[in-house]
Amino acid sequence: xxxxxxxxxxxxxxxxxxxxxxxxxxxxxxxxxxxxxxxxxxxxxxxxxxxxxxxxxxxxxxxxxxxxxxxxxxxxxxxxxxxxxxxxxxxxxxxxxxxxxxxxxxxxxxxxxxxxxxxxxxxxxxxxxxxxxxxxxxxxxxxxxxxxxxxxxxxxxxxxxxxxxxxxxxxxxxxxxxxxxxxxxxxxxxxxxxxxxxxxxxxxxxxxxxxxxxxxxxxxxxxxxxxxxxxxxxxxxxxxxxxxxxxxxxxxxxxxxxxxxxxxxxxxxxxxxxxxxxxxxxxxxxxxxxxxxxxxxxx
Amino acid sequence: xxxxxxxxxxxxxxxxxxxxxxxxxxxxxxxxxxxxxxxxxxxxxxxxxxxxxxxxxxxxxxxxxxxxxxxxxxxxxxxxxxxxxxxxxxxxxxxxxxxxxxxxxxxxxxxxxxxxxxxxxxxxxxxxxxxxxxxxxxxxxxxxxxxxxxxxxxxxxxxxxxxxxxxxxxxxxxxxxxxxxxxxxxxxxxxxxxxxxxxxxxxxxxxxxxxxxxxxxxxxxxxxxxxxxxxxxxxxxxxxxxxxxxxxxxxx
Ligand SMILES: Nc1ncnc2c1ncn2[C@@H]1O[C@H](COP(=O)(O)OP(=O)(O)O)[C@@H](O)[C@H]1O
Ligand SMILES: [Mg+2]
Numbered sequence: 001x002x003x004x005x006x007x008x009x010x011x012x013x014x015x016x017x018x019x020x021x022x023x024x025x026x027x028x029x030x031x032x033x034x035x036x037x038x039x040x041x042x043x044x045x046x047x048x049x050x051x052x053x054x055x056x057x058x059x060x061x062x063x064x065x066x067x068x069x070x071x072x073x074x075x076x077x078x079x080x081x082x083x084x085x086x087x088x089x090x091x092x093x094x095x096x097x098x099x100x101x102x103x104x105x106x107x108x109x110x111x112x113x114x115x116x117x118x119x120x121x122x123x124x125x126x127x128x129x130x131x132x133x134x135x136x137x138x139x140x141x142x143x144x145x146x147x148x149x150x151x152x153x154x155x156x157x158x159x160x161x162x163x164x165x166x167x168x169x170x171x172x173x174x175x176x177x178x179x180x181x182x183x184x185x186x187x188x189x190x191x192x193x194x195x196x197x198x199x200x201x202x203x204x205x206x207x208x209x210x211x212x213x214x215x216x217x218x219x220x221x222x223x224x225x226x227x228x229x230x231x232x233x234x235x236x237x238x239x240x241x242x243x244x245x246x247x248x249x250x251x252x253x254x255x256x257x258x259x260x261x262x263x264x265x266x267x268x269x270x271x272x273x274x275x276x277x278x279x280x281x282x283x284x285x286x287x288x289x290x291x292x293x294x295x296x297x298x299x
Numbered sequence: 300x301x302x303x304x305x306x307x308x309x310x311x312x313x314x315x316x317x318x319x320x321x322x323x324x325x326x327x328x329x330x331x332x333x334x335x336x337x338x339x340x341x342x343x344x345x346x347x348x349x350x351x352x353x354x355x356x357x358x359x360x361x362x363x364x365x366x367x368x369x370x371x372x373x374x375x376x377x378x379x380x381x382x383x384x385x386x387x388x389x390x391x392x393x394x395x396x397x398x399x400x401x402x403x404x405x406x407x408x409x410x411x412x413x414x415x416x417x418x419x420x421x422x423x424x425x426x427x428x429x430x431x432x433x434x435x436x437x438x439x440x441x442x443x444x445x446x447x448x449x450x451x452x453x454x455x456x457x458x459x460x461x462x463x464x465x466x467x468x469x470x471x472x473x474x475x476x477x478x479x480x481x482x483x484x485x486x487x488x489x490x491x492x493x494x495x496x497x498x499x500x501x502x503x504x505x506x507x508x509x510x511x512x513x514x515x516x517x518x519x520x521x522x523x524x525x526x527x528x529x530x531x532x533x534x535x536x537x538x539x540x541x542x543x544x545x546x547x548x549x550x551x
Contacts, residue, residue: 172403176392182355183390187404187445188378242394 002141007259009138013147013216015255016154020209021232022239023161023247024202030178030241032195033097037104038085039206039232040225041111042078046207047126047220048115050074054127067129071211075204082203086196094192108229112222123219132215146215153212154251157205161244164201170194178242231258234274238281253277304366306331306453306483312351312360314344314507321347322358323507331452334484334497336515339504340530345487346387348504349457352485353377353384365452379406383446387457387487391438393431397422400430404445415444418474436467443474454478457487472496491529495519503528 021039028036053060053073060070085107093099132145165171173194177184184191206225213228214220231254239250254274262270305328314322322344329335337345351358354374361370369377378384392400401415401422416423419440425433430441439459446454459475460468472493478484479497488494494501498515511518511528518524 169402172395172399175399176395176403179392179394180390182374183386183392184403185374186353186355186378186384186386186390188375188382188406189403190373190375 002139003263005139005141006143007263008256009143009147009151011256011259012252013150013255014258015252016150017209017213017216017228018232018235018254019154019248019251020157020205020212021228022235022251023157023244024198024205025232026236026239026241026247027174027198028202029236031174031181031198032090034090034100035097035104036199036202037101037229038107038111039104039202040108040229042082042203042206043210043213043225043228044111044115044220044222045081046074046078046210047214047224048074048119048210049077049207050211051124051126051214051220062127062129064130067127067131070127071208074211075207078207078210079200079204082206083196083200085203086199090199091192091195108226112226115222119222121222123221126214126218126220128215128218146212150212150216153208154248157208158244158248161201161205165244170197174198231274234278238278304331305329305363306365307352307485308361308363309348309352310361310363312348312358312362314347314351314356314358316347316356321507322351324360325351325504325507325509326360327502327509327512329483329485329500329502332483333499334479334486334515335500335502336494336498337485337487337502337504338489338494338529339510341489343504344507345504346457347507349384349386349455349485349487352455353382381450381452383449383451383454383482385439385442385446385454385456385459387461389438389442391430391433391441393429395430396427397430397433397441398426400441401445401448404448406449410448411450412448415447418447418477419444436463436471439463439467439471440474443471443478447478451482454482454484456484458489459486460488460490460493468493489529491519491525 021043025036025039028034050070050073054062054067054070057070057073060066060073089103089107090100093103128146132149135142135144136148137143165175173184173189173191177191177194181191209228210220210225213224217224235247235250235254238254239246239248254277257273257277258270260270261273262268308328310326312322312325313320325344325348337348339345347356350356351360352362354369354372354377361368363369364377364380364382367380369380392403395403401410401412421437422441422444425437430438433441443456443459446456456475459471463471468490472490475484475486475493476497484497486494486498494515501511501513501515501518502509503511503518505528511524518528
């Protein structure tokens with residue numbers, strides 16, 4: 001029983017990370033048809049930005065609200081990077097999917113290489129904020145506090161994205177654009193403005209995933225983003241690109257399956273189990289888990 | 300702008316899609332009042348012409364709207380100059396509610412919801428329903444309502460009565476006629492009785508070219524010309540907007 005509780009909460013924490021990465025990926029792909037391989041780079045920038053700020057930025061650090069300041073710095077860096085990537089690289093290549101893929105793959109390799117050149121390839125110890133040091137008892141099991149922070153952050157991002165989608169004009173444009181971009185422009189709307197916004201939002205969420213991933217794993221490495229990105233792509237395929245809820249469900253599913261399969265079978269088999277689920281979804285439900293309900297999509 | 304200057308002018312429009320030469324030099328102009336009917340058999344290039352005007356397909360040639368050369372403008376600026384567009388496939392956002400579909404189309408601080416809801420009370424009643432769950436006729440009303448929300452200088456309406464039940468055809472035809480009282484309309488339509496009811500000028504396309512321009516009534520009154528240009532076996536004098544459409548389509 002206690003193992004199950006631990007696995008569930010750890011799986012949810014991992015799912016929270018996947019959600020933070022995949023929600024941006026699916027927004028970007030759904031609206032712009034861009035497979036953004038550079039997303040892992042935003043994550044790395046968020047992670048190293050937070051790590052760097054915790055040590056160097058006045059007011060930032062593991063104590064009190066210092067960690068929050070460090071995370072804010074990392075997220076700001078990731079958001080800025082994502083905005084620049086959209087404006088300088090994606091936009092000039094608009095409609096040229098092959099070139100976009102090459103450019104984003106290039107970035108996904110260049111950014112970790114750059115980070116490695118500056119800070120080295122070895123894992124760097126990530127500062128553990130006082131707030132989430134130690135563990136709390138849940139049903140008699142000691143659970144590391146940081147897991148709850150991850151889950152809380154993902155829930156907050158889910159709610160924020162849901163509000164953006166349902167309450168703002170840009171959210172309306174994005175939801176319409178995911179279905180029929182040409183028709184949105186035929187209503188007199190410059191849909192490209194929302195491309196930049198969606199990239200910025202996706203970059204912010206990925207950078208947050210980078211910072212929180214540092215907490216989860218205890219270290220940061222230049223290529224952390226890449227391995228998380230692979231599972232985030234799988235989440236997008238399983239969850240589909242039309243629904244935020246679908247993305248959340250798929251994230252949790254993948255996180256839980258990985259944890260349970262890794263524990264109860266041979267370590268490493270969790271990853272294979274995820275790929276098997278992916279294959280099953282692809283074979284049975286094109287468009288992802290929520291495909292049939294996509295017409296009713298609200299969030 | 301002098302009265303003689305056309306509202307919309309297309310000159311030598313060419314469109315290639317996947318290697319085929321779909322529009323082969325379409326030229327016509329429409330006056331700044333009344334309804335101009337864009338006619339022709341299925342597949343002659345009416346929808347492509349409309350999309351070319353709006354910059355929705357790559358094209359060569361020249362398009363002047365309201366005295367401004369909009370040839371190189373992106374679609375959203377063309378539309379923002381004052382065009383309401385009702386596409387053939389309706390272009391309704393299925394996942395959005397009826398109200399959201401309308402809200403998305405708002406371009407002016409004072410959208411004309413009274414007019415839209417007066418014409419189509421159902422849109423008010425179904426405001427919070429996902430548009431994907433509307434019937435074909437209701438979706439068409441939403442598409443037309445959306446184009447009437449803004450104070451446009453031109454409406455472009457592509458086959459609004461296509462595929463609708465006769466009772467709905469009447470309602471949609473009434474709405475088009477009503478809209479035409481307020482704003483010039485470029486109307487793609489194969490329902491000849493609707494054309495007869497509203498149109499002043501007719502432009503007829505065949506195989507990607509304009510083959511006839513002139514008064515719509517004169518054309519429709521000439522049974523031989525109608526058969527020759529539109530491939531319709533009978534001119535229909537009934538003005539109800541129901542049977543004529545069905546016949547025209549069956550023989551087209
Ligand atoms: N996206 C497309 N791909 C290939 N062919 C097309 C496409 N759109 C239109 N066509 C072709 O162009 C021609 C004109 O089509 P269209 O403008 O839709 O005609 P109309 O509206 O007069 O029925 C048709 O032969 C059609 O098959
Ligand atoms: Mg057509």
